Amino acid sequence: MPWALALPGVVAVVFLLLPLAGVLAGAPWRTLPDRLTAPAVTEALGLSLAVSGWALLLSLVLGVPLAWLLARVEFPGKALVRCLVMLPMVLPPTVAGVALLEGYGRRGLLGPWLDGLGVTLPFSTAGAVVSSAFVSMPFLVISLEGALAGLHRRYEETALSLGAGPLRTFFTVTVPMVAPGLVAGAALSWARALGEFGATITFAGNLPGTTQTLPLQVYLLLQNDPDGAVAVSLLLLVVATAVLVALRGRWLGGGAGGGHARRPDRAGDGAGAVPHTRGAADTADTANTAAAEYREPAGPAEHPDPAGKTGTAQPPAAWPLTAEVAGYTRVRLDASPGTTIAVVGPNGAGKTTLLRALLGLTPRAWTDSLRLGALDVGELPVHRRGIAWVPQDGALFPHLTALSNTAYGLRAQGVGKRHARVAAQEWLDRLGVGHLAHRRPGQLSGGQAQRVALARALAARPRLLLLDEPLAALDQTTRARVRHALRSHLADFPGVCLIVTHDPVEAVSLADRVLVLEDGLPVQYAEPAEVARHPRSPWVARMLGRNAWPGTVRGGGLELSDGARLVLAEPGDDSPAPAEGSPALAVVGPEAVSVHRERPSGSPRNVWEGTVRELTAHGGRLRVLVDAAPEVVAEVTAAAAAELGLAEGARVWLSVKATEITVVGL
Numbered sequence: 001m002p003w004a005l006a007l008p009g010v011v012a013v014v015f016l017l018l019p020l021a022g023v024l025a026g027a028p029w030r031t032l033p034d035r036l037t038a039p040a041v042t043e044a045l046g047l048s049l050a051v052s053g054w055a056l057l058l059s060l061v062l063g064v065p066l067a068w069l070l071a072r073v074e075f076p077g078k079a080l081v082r083c084l085v086m087l088p089m090v091l092p093p094t095v096a097g098v099a100l101l102e103g104y105g106r107r108g109l110l111g112p113w114l115d116g117l118g119v120t121l122p123f124s125t126a127g128a129v130v131s132s133a134f135v136s137m138p139f140l141v142i143s144l145e146g147a148l149a150g151l152h153r154r155y156e157e158t159a160l161s162l163g164a165g166p167l168r169t170f171f172t173v174t175v176p177m178v179a180p181g182l183v184a185g186a187a188l189s190w191a192r193a194l195g196e197f198g199a200t201i202t203f204a205g206n207l208p209g210t211t212q213t214l215p216l217q218v219y220l221l222l223q224n225d226p227d228g229a230v231a232v233s234l235l236l237l238v239v240a241t242a243v244l245v246a247l248r249g250r251w252l253g254g255g256a257g258g259g260h261a262r263r264p265d266r267a268g269d270g271a272g273a274v275p276h277t278r279g280a281a282d283t284a285d286t287a288n289t290a291a292a293e294y295r296e297p298a299g300p301a302e303h304p305d306p307a308g309k310t311g312t313a314q315p316p317a318a319w320p321l322t323a324e325v326a327g328y329t330r331v332r333l334d335a336s337p338g339t340t341i342a343v344v345g346p347n348g349a350g351k352t353t354l355l356r357a358l359l360g361l362t363p364r365a366w367t368d369s370l371r372l373g374a375l376d377v378g379e380l381p382v383h384r385r386g387i388a389w390v391p392q393d394g395a396l397f398p399h400l401t402a403l404s405n406t407a408y409g410l411r412a413q414g415v416g417k418r419h420a421r422v423a424a425q426e427w428l429d430r431l432g433v434g435h436l437a438h439r440r441p442g443q444l445s446g447g448q449a450q451r452v453a454l455a456r457a458l459a460a461r462p463r464l465l466l467l468d469e470p471l472a473a474l475d476q477t478t479r480a481r482v483r484h485a486l487r488s489h490l491a492d493f494p495g496v497c498l499i500v501t502h503d504p505v506e507a508v509s510l511a512d513r514v515l516v517l518e519d520g521l522p523v524q525y526a527e528p529a530e531v532a533r534h535p536r537s538p539w540v541a542r543m544l545g546r547n548a549w550p551g552t553v554r555g556g557g558l559e560l561s562d563g564a565r566l567v568l569a570e571p572g573d574d575s576p577a578p579a580e581g582s583p584a585l586a587v588v589g590p591e592a593v594s595v596h597r598e599r600p601s602g603s604p605r606n607v608w609e610g611t612v613r614e615l616t617a618h619g620g621r622l623r624v625l626v627d628a629a630p631e632v633v634a635e636v637t638a639a640a641a642a643e644l645g646l647a648e649g650a651r652v653w654l655s656v657k658a659t660e661i662t663v664v665g666l
């Protein structure tokens with residue numbers, strides 16, 4: 001422990017403690033009960049409690065919205081407003097009192113107008129409330145703004161996407177999630193108001209029974225009865241300490257912040273024009289179970305009958321999607337009901353931006369048109385679009401049980417509590433997590449939380465479902481299980497579902513179509529098998545675990561960008577060769593690359609040399625990454641690797657038969 005720091009630290013503690021110890025030592029203990037129960041003291045105490053209570057109320061009514069604005073809304077002059085909020089904390093209280101007189105006093109800016117209304121603030125209890133609120137509100141605003149800044153917006157955005165309006169979202173998600181910060185700020189603000197002196201005496205005077213609060217009485221007593229002043233000071237000290245002790249957990253527990261829940265051109269090749277997989281007619285098969293869940297979300301709230309118990313199931317509504325997204329991500333989407341579209345692309349490709357544009361949650365991209373079935377929802381606010389969003393971590397509301405989370409969307413759409421809970425339970429059961437209905441998100445595993453998040457989105461009866469990397473946080477085993485559950489439940493969904501993913505298995509196994517984005521533009525929009533067979537970008541090919549070498553077609557071969565040349569097979573009838581001089585991509589599966597220690601002789605005409613950079617296990621085989629021109633991934637059995645003596649740094653020869661190369665025009 002460095003003494004240079006420890007010593008001043010200890011001195012600081014003593015410096016703070018000594019005056020307080022002095023109050024304890026100097027308190028007239030024998031006469032204390034009599035003094036504290038004297039009418040003047042009880043009257044001042046009552047007045048103090050009333051004034052600080054009203055000041056707190058005023059601070060809450062005005063300060064909470066102000067903190068929200070500062071934390072959530074961008075507006076010109078925000079820095080200035082923030083300074084203004086803090087000003088009363090640093091102003092000498094008497095100056096604050098003078099300022100209040102100039103603002104609200106009889107001759108102040110607003111005084112004559114207030115007088116006209118019959119309201120006189122100076123030298124009144126209301127004036128004491130105003131002066132206390134003036135100096136104490138900043139504590140509330142600053143504490144709450146900090147808590148709001150720590151609350152990730154995806155919780156509120158998810159609530160909006162489930163159909164909750166902004167005010168409902170504020171009271172049911174924002175406020176409960178920042179409650180610790182709000183309570184801490186309110187307590188501090190109240191304690192500050194309780195101890196307020198300077199501004200009150202300047203603005204409201206020192207009138208017994210009207211404005212003479214305890215701190216003012218201490219000041220008065222000090223002149224005639226010092227023991228009495230110490231006794232009343234002791235009382236204030238005890239009250240202030242009690243507040244701090246009550247908040248101790250907050251301060252020591254890592255701050256007041258809430259929101260720390262557990263751990264978010266045109267359709268390229270034209271293939272987007274007529275996507276169709278499971279059509280509306282197919283979905284009708286599921287009428288008995290799906291009909292009641294999927295009613296018009298924006299319509300009058302009705303009791304959803306998830307189990308079809310009433311036996312009055314109607315055919316389900318079907319929601320095809322037509323969207324034109326502009327801005328950073330420029331895509332045209334056209335998909336029939338029941339289509340699941342996997343959105344893939346490298347980091348920063350614009351996948352999340354696309355989802356947020358459809359929701360109307362980002363100014364970086366927007367929809368020029370957005371139709372879900374016959375409805376044009378592009379101009380509607382987020383909560384009216386009927387687009388449910390499951391962000392990356394699910395964003396379950398940590399203060400609600402799994403059941404209440406799942407019922408949230410229906411409740412927001414006006415469904416009665418009992419019916420909403422019955423429907424929510426039904427959805428949780430369908431996703432295999434019904435037995436966890438009464439657990440909070442913090443008590444769920446990653447896989448369970450993902451299922452609850454999905455149940456919550458589906459229960460909200462959306463017309464479009466957006467899943468942002470729904471399985472990213474799960475381990476391999478859970479991922480396979482949840483993927484299976486996801487697939488079976490998406491099969492019943494009568495709208496379009498967009499799933500952002502980095503996982504090729506997820507893209508291929510879950511989706512009917514794959515949309516490949518790069519730099520905000522669609523590179524390919526096709527069925528998974530087509531994307532796997534003919535990937536239109538090196539990134540996709542590599543995502544699918546294949547070699548992809550871009551180049552230019554020349555003289556029956558492909559000149560690669562790094563100077564190498566590939567010999568290609570004669571084009572067949574079903575795969576016409578790209579035109580001479582056009583850009584193309586050579587795609588080769590790693591299993592089609594042969595690895596040798598000596599230069600191979602014989603038929604393969606594409607041969608080159610390189611150095612093994614990395615060996616990784618892949619299923620029962622080994623993937624060999626070779627630094628060569630071009631870089632190559634090969635796949636060999638463990639036995640072959642041992643026989644060849646493959647190790648990182650080994651020099652190897654690689655060969656690929658011309659017939660194993662797929663050429664895709666770019």
Ligand SMILES: Nc1ncnc2c1ncn2[C@@H]1O[C@H](COP(=O)(O)OP(=O)(O)OP(=O)(O)O)[C@@H](O)[C@H]1O
Binds near residue numbers: 352
């Ligand atoms: N709020 C923002 N302000 C400015 N730029 C942003 C903002 N959000 C994202 N971007 C930028 O927009 C681009 C697309 O981002 P986006 O999050 O949509 O990518 P993504 O495809 O989802 O990436 P990832 O796979 O990494 O999640 C990136 O270049 C990113 O840096």
